[in-house]
Amino acid sequence: MSANSEEHHYAHAALRHFEDAVFLHDNTRLPNADHHFGFAVECALKSLLLRFTVATMDPKKPGGPRSKSPYVKDPATGKVAQSYSHLPWVATDVALLTHGRSATHLSAALGGLAAFDTWSVDDRYLDGSDVAEEDVRQRRTVARTILGLHEQALITGRLS
Numbered sequence: 001m002s003a004n005s006e007e008h009h010y011a012h013a014a015l016r017h018f019e020d021a022v023f024l025h026d027n028t029r030l031p032n033a034d035h036h037f038g039f040a041v042e043c044a045l046k047s048l049l050l051r052f053t054v055a056t057m058d059p060k061k062p063g064g065p066r067s068k069s070p071y072v073k074d075p076a077t078g079k080v081a082q083s084y085s086h087l088p089w090v091a092t093d094v095a096l097l098t099h100g101r102s103a104t105h106l107s108a109a110l111g112g113l114a115a116f117d118t119w120s121v122d123d124r125y126l127d128g129s130d131v132a133e134e135d136v137r138q139r140r141t142v143a144r145t146i147l148g149l150h151e152q153a154l155i156t157g158r159l160s
Helices: 006-026 030-052 091-095 100-116 121-125 133-156
Strands: 071-073 080-083
Touching: 006 030, 006 133, 030 100, 030 121, 030 133, 100 133
Parallel strands: none
Antiparallel strands: 071 080
């Protein structure tokens, strides 16, 4: 994985956001911790998608700029079938992109993505009064699981 690749940047961003989220959570800064846990999961999943699936960030049109987020083309039409920007994502959509034994491990980790069903990147503009400790704790657990899978994949070169 080259130091300039999107996979590289997403991998490092995932860890950075997770570490910041843990620090903020441990210091009862719930709204910002919650936000960073979401970004950590999002970045780790994007790194995994780019590394282990047909997702790409190639230009969507010939000669155009690189995509700002991973996407998958429909092989029949060549058009964008699914784009992965901000959470929440449908876990089954992501799991369908992997094959064989890798799919099992990723599917298991993605089972917790439901914790992010009510998470939104737009919450950064809110006052944070609606953020519940239980939600943040649950998202922290899911983030730890997904980042653990991501770290293992970086070390071994496979989802196992």
